[in-house]
Amino acid sequence: MSKFSKSVLLENDEQIIEGLKKGDSLAIDSIYKRYYPSISHMILQNNGSEDEAKDIFQEAVIVLYDKVAKGDFELSSKLKTYLYSICRRLWLKQLNRAGFGNSDISGYEDSLFEEEDLQQHQELEKKFDQMELALEKMGEPCKTILHDFYILNHSMQDICEKFGYTNTDNAKTQKYKCLQRLKKIFFSTD
Amino acid sequence: MGTMNQKEFFELADQYLRGELSAAEKAAFESFCAENPSYAAQLQQHRDFVANMKETSQRLDFKQVLANSAKEYHKSQCTTTKVVPMKQSTVISLWERIKASSLVAAVVAVFAVFGTLWLSGYYSNLEKASSDYSALRRDMNNVKKNVNAHNAAIKDINDKKSVKSSESQFGATGFMLTTDGYVVTNYHVISGADSIYLQNGKGESYKAQVVHTDASKDLAILYIADKNFKKAKSLPYTFKTSTSDLGEDIYTIGFPRDEAVYGQGYLSSSTGYAGDTIAYQISVPVNPGNSGGPVLDSRGNVIGIISGKQRGIDGAAFAIKTKSIMNALADIPSDSLTAGVKINKKNALAGLPRTEQIKRIQDYIYMVKVY
Numbered sequence: 256m257s258k259f260s261k262s263v264l265l266e267n268d269e270q271i272i273e274g275l276k277k278g279d280s281l282a283i284d285s286i287y288k289r290y291y292p293s294i295s296h297m298i299l300q301n302n303g304s305e306d307e308a309k310d311i312f313q314e315a316v317i318v319l320y321d322k323v324a325k326g327d328f329e330l331s332s333k334l335k336t337y338l339y340s341i342c343r344r345l346w347l348k349q350l351n352r353a354g355f356g357n358s359d360i361s362g363y364e365d366s367l368f369e370e371e372d373l374q375q376h377q378e379l380e381k382k383f384d385q386m387e388l389a390l391e392k393m394g395e396p397c398k399t400i401l402h403d404f405y406i407l408n409h410s411m412q413d414i415c416e417k418f419g420y421t422n423t424d425n426a427k428t429q430k431y432k433c434l435q436r437l438k439k440i441f442f443s444t445d
Numbered sequence: 446m447g448t449m450n451q452k453e454f455f456e457l458a459d460q461y462l463r464g465e466l467s468a469a470e471k472a473a474f475e476s477f478c479a480e481n482p483s484y485a486a487q488l489q490q491h492r493d494f495v496a497n498m499k500e501t502s503q504r505l506d507f508k509q510v511l512a513n514s515a516k517e518y519h520k521s522q523c524t525t526t527k528v529v530p531m532k533q534s535t536v537i538s539l540w541e542r543i544k545a546s547s548l549v550a551a552v553v554a555v556f557a558v559f560g561t562l563w564l565s566g567y568y569s570n571l572e573k574a575s576s577d578y579s580a581l582r583r584d585m586n587n588v589k590k591n592v593n594a595h596n597a598a599i600k601d602i603n604d605k606k607s608v609k610s611s612e613s614q615f616g617a618t619g620f621m622l623t624t625d626g627y628v629v630t631n632y633h634v635i636s637g638a639d640s641i642y643l644q645n646g647k648g649e650s651y652k653a654q655v656v657h658t659d660a661s662k663d664l665a666i667l668y669i670a671d672k673n674f675k676k677a678k679s680l681p682y683t684f685k686t687s688t689s690d691l692g693e694d695i696y697t698i699g700f701p702r703d704e705a706v707y708g709q710g711y712l713s714s715s716t717g718y719a720g721d722t723i724a725y726q727i728s729v730p731v732n733p734g735n736s737g738g739p740v741l742d743s744r745g746n747v748i749g750i751i752s753g754k755q756r757g758i759d760g761a762a763f764a765i766k767t768k769s770i771m772n773a774l775a776d777i778p779s780d781s782l783t784a785g786v787k788i789n790k791k792n793a794l795a796g797l798p799r800t801e802q803i804k805r806i807q808d809y810i811y812m813v814k815v816y
Binding site for chain 1: 504515
């Protein structure tokens with residue numbers, strides 16, 4: 256609440272995109288504050304509920320994040336228009352799945368967010384989900400060891416001390432085993 | 446470098462990817478990979494896998510932040526939007542609760558009000574009030590006309606022609622205001638008239654035109670515009686504008702039938718129907734046709750003009766006061782008048798016996814026939 260009563264909002268699209276890339280919460284807050292109402296309205300007007308609007312919007316922000324995180328993203332329109340387009344596509348997809356017929360989609364051919372973008376998003380989602388699942392399945396201490404080493408870039412020396420291995424070679428062996436297990440889980444679920 | 450096992454290779458690969466190898470080691474590792482394509486492929490795969498891990502991890506972090514932001518946002522929206530609708534909803538829920546009972550209450554209230562009014566006779570009073578005043582004009586030749594119409598209908602029965610209903614004719618009384626031909630009668634007598642004729646006691650009939658009407662006072666001033674009409678020398682009666690006293694002996698002459706009919710009585714109230722101050726209540730037998738007749742006192746002063754009576758009450762007739770007639774005369778625009786209106790000031794009746802008075806005034810009282 257207090258976070259929102261502050262009027263510090265990112266105003267231009269570039270700032271928001273930049274913030275989004277870094278996972279800055281201020282950027283996300285700004286997106287919500289500025290764009291959520293109109294999109295929620297759009298979904299409520301089209302047989303949607305408030306909860307569905309929340310989900311669709313959240314997914315759209317993730318789509319945007321994926322695009323931005325890839326590094327080569329360039330905004331070809333206003334961010335608001337782009338987000339709206341994503342949400343509309345996602346929502347139409349959901350309506351179709353619910354059996355509302357697919358005649359609507361053809362009417363949005365000029366959309367900024369095309370059907371193939373949606374498919375791309377779904378593949379990406381699948382890939383990340385798979386990795387997420389694999390990491391989850393692996394359990395401790397492997398998860399933390401790999402996280403510390405690969406994500407946080409801790410040295411093997413640090414990991415050795417943190418986990419109480421007698422020497423770094425043992426730690427390295429452990430890390431290697433963990434990695435092999437992770438790969439096995441990841442590729443087997445393919 | 447020769448051969449190395451998997452573990453050693455990935456250890457080197459990690460160090461290579463993290464940039465921890467020295468220049469010589471790096472070159473050796475790269476050349477090893479170049480020589481062994483299978484290891485090169487493994488390195489590539491490992492690089493992608495690690496990148497995937499990193500991305501996934503960052504994405505998870507992002508999702509976490511996003512979820513928090515979303516939660517915060519919706520919470521703030523809830524608290525800001527709830528404040529206003531909460532009030533609304535209490536009002537609405539209150540309404541929902543009392544809707545049924547308030548409808549019942551409204552119905553009961555309506556029944557109570559109108560039921561009470563009905564029981565207390567309000568409506569019958571209303572009806573009486575609006576209908577127990579009757580204007581005293583006479584439908585002339587009604588019976589004759591009806592019989593004629595009946596005969597015509599029987600005659601035409603084979604022709605199947607529609608029988609036109611005859612236009613109604615009315616008769617009433619009027620009396621002279623001035624010697625040069627102004628006559629006063631009631632407005633209700635001449636309203637809607639096509640033509641008006643005045644007939645005196647000798648049977649002479651003159652065509653008259655309406656000069657002025659006052660519907661609110663129920664007065665009409667007519668003018669005899671007929672070349673056969675001879676102006677009178679003077680009127681025998683005068684007009685008394687001051688209020689007469691109760692109990693005053695009064696009489697009237699009118700035409701409830703085709704002959705002049707005398708009626709006498711007394712002034713019974715200084716106000717007219719329903720407290721109307723421009724009229725008197727008089728107790729004189731009057732009938733349809735008496736409308737417009739003069740009301741004279743015993744000395745031959747015109748104190749009013751008969752206008753109507755109250756149904757169901759004996760001897761309650763009403764006469765409009767002379768003062769209103771004078772006001773009506775004064776209201777006539779001067780260009781509607783052919784000559785200045787001169788009101789007779791000289792009374793030739795005072796002291797005469799009643800029969801003599803009647804003889805003298807009879808010529809100045811007309812039967813008004815309206816077609």
